[in-house]
Amino acid sequence: MTRAALLVLLALGLAAPGPVGAQAPRDEAELDALTRKVASQLRCPVCQGESIQDSPSELAQDMKAVVREQLAAGRTPEEVKAYFVSKYGEWILLEPEAHGFNLALYLLPIVAFVGGAATIAVAVRRWTRRGSLAESPVPGAPSDTDPGT
């Protein structure tokens, strides 16, 4: 069980975004790719849960143009995202950052997973221990569901 928890933590660690480098001037293709990447992490303010990369709305298109401009000017993706956060708040990030109350978002699944695994482990141990007592459901007991029509 602890091994499972460790595996989960390890997977989360591996999935965390690494440091972003690439300060050199970017060519068009690189800029396009980077713009797409950053734009897909920013929430479209006039849509419902859509990124500015996916949204056809005019504001999203303008915001994408801003992303591209700033990247072309040599800002890092992190700096571009920080710009949007400073204007729209953290709300603008499709993936909330892991601090403060947001931590619940990341920790609750782990807690639920570990809790569930623990419950199953305890239950399985109890059942196997009782196995000799033949605790299985009574065979041939009347079914409580109607056979149906």
Added chain:
Amino acid sequence: MNWRRSLGAAVVVVPIVVLLGYGLTRDPRAIPSPLPGRPAPEFALAVMEDPVGSGQGRGAAGDTIRLSELRGNVVVINFWASWCLACRDEHAALSATARAYEGRGVRFFGILYKDSPEQARAWIDEMGGQSYPTLLDPGSRTAIDFGVYGVPETFFIGPDGRVEYKHVGPVNERILVDRIEAILAASGSREETP
């Protein structure tokens, strides 16, 4: 055994209910703005030509308005569009309040949001004029700088160039006067005007 089971269920269910209940107290459409308290984003925008020829003295068509040059004034900035229905509701209040505060160190500006100057001019004409200049914001750069996500949105900027308040949705005269007076009172006590 049964009480233990219900206790276990409570431990699981109560936090979830509390969390969901907390969620109900929050408006998912409300986007809290980080701008109030911070220096307003600088802009240099062209004044839109106006059918009635309004525009509070300085700020004739073709002029460029720079926010930094307005330091010392209370600046009210209203993002609007001719396609925005709520903008019709607040238009009279904005124009009247701007006129009432003329010459008292309070400047009003509209910034056109996602609209063509032609349609905006026709709208102003239809509404019977606008007592303050509207600025053009090509590519919504200034709107994005202000974190605008819809119109109307109104920003109140203090004499020190800081955003004091942001109002989402149509304003009325009471909101405008309350906000402006609060800023004037605060800056008056800070600077000790003679």
